[in-house]
Amino acid sequence: MNLESFLMMRHELVLTAVTLILLIAELSFGDNSKHKIIPLAIILFGINMVVGFLPIHYGKLFGGMYFINSTTWLMKNILNSGVFVVLLQADKWLRLEENKIKVSEFYLLLFSTLLGMQFMVSSGSFLMLYLGLELATIPMAALAAYDRNRYTSAEAGVKLILSAAMSSAVLLFGISMIYGTTGSTYFTHVASSFSNTPLQTMAFIFFFSGMAFKISLVPFHLWTADVYEGSPINVTSYLSVISKGASVFILTIVLFTVFRSIVFIWQPLLYVISILTMTIGNLFAIRQQNLKRFLAFSSIAQAGFILLGMLGANQAGMASTMYFVFIYIFSNLGAFGVVSVIYYHTGKEHIDDYNGLYSTNPKLSLVMMLALFSLAGIPPVAGFFGKFYLFISAASAGYYWLVFIAVLNATISLYYYLLVVKAMFINKSDAPIPFFKSDVPAKAAMLICVIGMFFVGFAAIIYEFIRASSFGI
Numbered sequence: 001m002n003l004e005s006f007l008m009m010r011h012e013l014v015l016t017a018v019t020l021i022l023l024i025a026e027l028s029f030g031d032n033s034k035h036k037i038i039p040l041a042i043i044l045f046g047i048n049m050v051v052g053f054l055p056i057h058y059g060k061l062f063g064g065m066y067f068i069n070s071t072t073w074l075m076k077n078i079l080n081s082g083v084f085v086v087l088l089q090a091d092k093w094l095r096l097e098e099n100k101i102k103v104s105e106f107y108l109l110l111f112s113t114l115l116g117m118q119f120m121v122s123s124g125s126f127l128m129l130y131l132g133l134e135l136a137t138i139p140m141a142a143l144a145a146y147d148r149n150r151y152t153s154a155e156a157g158v159k160l161i162l163s164a165a166m167s168s169a170v171l172l173f174g175i176s177m178i179y180g181t182t183g184s185t186y187f188t189h190v191a192s193s194f195s196n197t198p199l200q201t202m203a204f205i206f207f208f209s210g211m212a213f214k215i216s217l218v219p220f221h222l223w224t225a226d227v228y229e230g231s232p233i234n235v236t237s238y239l240s241v242i243s244k245g246a247s248v249f250i251l252t253i254v255l256f257t258v259f260r261s262i263v264f265i266w267q268p269l270l271y272v273i274s275i276l277t278m279t280i281g282n283l284f285a286i287r288q289q290n291l292k293r294f295l296a297f298s299s300i301a302q303a304g305f306i307l308l309g310m311l312g313a314n315q316a317g318m319a320s321t322m323y324f325v326f327i328y329i330f331s332n333l334g335a336f337g338v339v340s341v342i343y344y345h346t347g348k349e350h351i352d353d354y355n356g357l358y359s360t361n362p363k364l365s366l367v368m369m370l371a372l373f374s375l376a377g378i379p380p381v382a383g384f385f386g387k388f389y390l391f392i393s394a395a396s397a398g399y400y401w402l403v404f405i406a407v408l409n410a411t412i413s414l415y416y417y418l419l420v421v422k423a424m425f426i427n428k429s430d431a432p433i434p435f436f437k438s439d440v441p442a443k444a445a446m447l448i449c450v451i452g453m454f455f456v457g458f459a460a461i462i463y464e465f466i467r468a469s470s471f472g473i
Contacts, residue, residue, distance in 0.1 A: 089442060171210020289351050330449045331383050369425070
């Protein structure tokens with residue numbers, strides 16, 4: 001292996017270097033200087049993000065266990081963009097007194113999970129996929145339990161690690177059955193020998209069930225709301241966007257390449273789960289008052305919409321899925337950004353607390369409104385274009401009734417998103433959240449989200465670029 005081949009792992013290598021630098025900084029700074037790690041981490045990761053967009057050689061490493069092509073290159077850059085926004089949003093939280101001595105732990109854990117996701121996206125073998133998945137999951141449980149002084153955070157960490165262990169066991173059992181029936185864990189070998197025998201069909205179902213947990217698909221969604229509510233808000237936003245996005249990416253790759261020979265099996269399965277996930281996610285979101293639980297069930301419903309792109313089972317389906325995840329990152333992080341800013345200034349995170357917010361904090365209200373409209377799919381924000389391409393992909397495959405049901409669910413979601421908008425702009429309050437100024441990193445994060453929610457939708461060249469970079473069956 002020469003240096004040029006080794007540099008195909010540039011995303012992972014640079015991120016590892018960033019993590020090691022932060023580890024050295026942790027050892028170098030005293031307890032009173034830990035806050036200096038925050039700008040250092042943001043700058044270093046910003047460099048990592050920019051380097052990731054540079055052209056790269058495509059190919060395979062380690063006998064095909066690791067591969068990089070235009071699709072995986074773009075997926076990693078999409079994830080890096082979302083993580084950069086999360087880091088900006090976490091600045092205020094990490095500067096709180098109770099977090100000052102454990103700042104570096106947050107970055108080390110977060111970058112470790114991201115490293116696992118990048119290996120997972122580039123995996124050409126079920127073994128590499130599983131190792132990347134575990135590297136992404138175990139530090140995530142520690143992040144969920146980051147606020148060790150809050151029992152709800154510790155509870156979230158325990159629930160996540162136990163649920164993740166169960167799902168990983170199911171997924172690993174499916175992988176063992178795939179290996180037992182095909183004699184290989186490499187994607188290319190499995191794809192050439194996989195068929196619809198009962199044992200292999202069962203192996204696929206176990207594998208899919210394990211991945212469905214990571215994406216919070218019904219009926220594997222029960223952990224989501226409790227973990228989201230108990231975790232720190234910035235960890236919740238990372239879970240709902242980056243972790244879910246990476247799982248969607250790898251599941252799409254595996255479905256479109258490894259299991260293409262049994263597309264007639266997994267398409268009806270996705271059809272049913274898509275309807276259940278959209279509907280149940282929406283119905284439970286209507287009942288929520290806590291905004292973290294509200295956005296948790298919203299993210300479950302959004303996962304149901306994502307399955308429409310996978311059902312396309314072609315290049316357009318792959319492109320629409322990647323495009324929607326890219327838009328979802330800006331939309332969801334925009335909403336979580338407002339929630340986190342308000343919580344860390346006032347301690348409030350319920351919908352009723354937002355009554356009259358526009359009268360005191362109009363800019364935050366506008367950002368929240370745009371983010372919710374984008375999640376609902378209302379033009380002219382980017383969420384409309386994301387759902388439009390998902391519907392087109394499903395309709396092109398003949399799933400007209402599913403598209404109709406998705407449109408009905410989009411209407412339901414509009415209702416509960418408007419409940420928050422109504423609270424901010426119409427409802428009166430004798431004691432609304434007082435005016436306050438957000439810190440500069442939080443303002444930068446919200447500005448990036450707002451620009452993304454408009455630019456990604458109106459710039460048709462972005463969708464065309466994603467489509468040209470993606471592959472299908």
